Amino acid sequence: MNGILSWGLDVIRAVQGIGSPWLTEIMKGITFFGSEGFFFIALPLVYWAVDRKRGERLALVFLFSVFVNLWLKNLLGQPRPFEFAPALALVKEVGHGLPSGHSQASVVFWGMIAMLIARPWGLVLAVAMPLLVGFSRIYLGAHFPTDVLGGWVVGLLFVLADRLMADRFDKLLAFLGGRWRFISLAFVALIMNAFYRSDVAMSGAFLGAGLGFAWTDDKAAFSVAGGLVTRAGRVLLGLALAVIVYFLLKLISPDPSAELYALARFLRFGMVGFTVAFIAPWVFLKTRLATPA
Secondary structure, X not given: OOHHHHHHHHHHHHHHOOOOHHHHHHHHHHHHHHOHHHHHHHHHHHHHHXXXXXXXXXXXXXXXXXXXXXXXXXXXXXXXXXXOOHHHOOOOOOOOOOOOHHHHHHHHHHXXXXXXXXXXXXXXXXXXXXXXXXXXXXXXXXXXXXXXXXXXXXXXXXXXXXHHHHHHHHHXXXXXXXXXXXXXXXXXXXXXXXXXXXXXXXXXXXXXXXXXXXXXXHHOOEOOOOOHHHHHHHHXXXXXXXXXXXXXXXXXXXXXXXXXXXHHHXXXXXXXXXXXXXXXXXXXXXXXOOOEO
């Protein structure tokens, strides 16, 4: 173990030294805001109930950032703290540690969502949430401090790229038309699969969501306007549809050891992304939970 990791273990021990059972539960609650479960709810909520176009961009950037995080973890192969000191693990985690996925995801999400929230609260959340999530990962012994710092840096690069390039990219896709938008999404998904074959879930979700957004723009553009009850109804119905699609396809999915498992997993996450992006908005329009844009 090198000196940086040894220093990281000392930091974790020092942080856990101020801990208590109630603080541990609070940290577990905070770390949820950087987890898959939180973003499974938060990303569709933005798209269905806050800002449709911003939600599209946020979802695609976020999914691609998750892929990059998984690829970097696999490339760098850095162990987690509990592999050296099992007693430090206050939560169960799998996989490599650098960069921290929770930390990176919180920077990407809150950094991009800050533009939708009135100042100064948008900026406060964009800074405070990643700091809190990152600290919780260290406290819980899930990551070294360097893992958290790495996640913040990679996440910030995605936020800056969005601010500098996304508008130009959107205009280019609009100029090229629907066919080239489909080709571009398929090409990116192919690259994602080529670089990270261990898990095709993110590439499937990226392609499915991207195609769904394109179809929605052409065939089911909807307005996010409406009262609190209407917006909540869209979110609850949409999440229910996504969960049903996920578990139905999981039931018929082959065993993980089967030859076609990777393809089935790609299609399952692709259909979940497509459900969130297109099928749910189409249902909203048909049930009058949303009006045409």
